[in-house]
Amino acid sequence: MPTTTTHLPVLPKTNFRETCIGRNARLLNADAFEVLKEIREESVDLIFADPPYNLSNDGFTCQAGRAVSVNKGKWDKSQGVAKDFEFHMAWLEACRRVLKPNGTIWVSGTYHSIYACGFAMQLLGYHILNDICWFKPNASPNLSCRFFTASHETLIWARKSKAGKHLFNYEAMRQGTFRGDFLKKAGKQMRSVWAILTPAKAEKTFGKHPTQKSLALLDRVVRASSDESSIVLDPFMGGGTTGVAAVALGRRFIGIERERTFFELAEKRILAAASPSKGSLFANELSARHMHEEE
Helix, strand or coil, rough: CCCCCCCCCCCCCCCCCCEEEEECCEEEEEHHHHHCCCCCCEEEEEEEECCCCCCCCCCCEEEEEEEEEEECCCHCCCCCCCHHHHHHHHHHHHHHHHEEEEEEEEEEECCCCHHHHHHHHHHHEEEEEEEEEEEECCCCCCCCCCCCCCCCEEEEEECCCCCCCCCCCHHHHCCCCCCCCCCCCCCCCCCCCCECCCCCCCCCCCCCCCCCHHCCCCCCCCHHCCCCCCCEEECCCCHHHHHHHHHCCEEEEEECCHHHHHHHHHHHHCCCCCCCHHCHHHHHHHHHHHHHHCC
């Protein structure tokens, strides 16, 4: 069961609403900037950030064969190019402060946000290692028929500075089994295009987040760039997929989410992933993912 006991001493006891799951997961229902100020400098090994894409523009997209609004909430509304860039500079600077000298960060986005993030990262002194194309074989069609169908997201992987020596689990990526990814050849180097379907139904057992990431994607990210001693941070936790992967893989996790509804969704998912009595939600979700991919 969740507790309010303080764990992960890199973050002192706070006045925010928070939940500790076991001794290795700490979830905070608070603004990312406020929590990041409290985390000890240079104490986090790995950050995965999926910031707002700012694409809620009153348009429409296709979901399950139906036209639905792209609006996700006030948190995803653009404030204009300049103010959006200021936001990305601010959170990336706050994350860089808490990242260890050899630590790395992953940033996910679409063309609405990822170029601004990449430029901000270079200005702040991050050293970009790779950009990963997450190809979605089952992406939604384009309703207007006036553009190419958007079927990928971009992930930027970077270390804190050029001088750092980052962790990369090369053999795990080369020799690992990644069922469903038809681009990954057994025993061959992992390339920078990953074919991973969007979240399967099993990943939405407790509810869904409008920009939820596939568990297979976060499993690969965490496996590739951390080990079991690592502290993993997600400043925009959303539905908690980073936490599910981190906890199931034996990493320590700090997740921050401002929206109460999404915080409670993440809380349920991460608790289930950490609970032996649940028979490993992580394994069940990945198993369902593999079956979905092989259909």
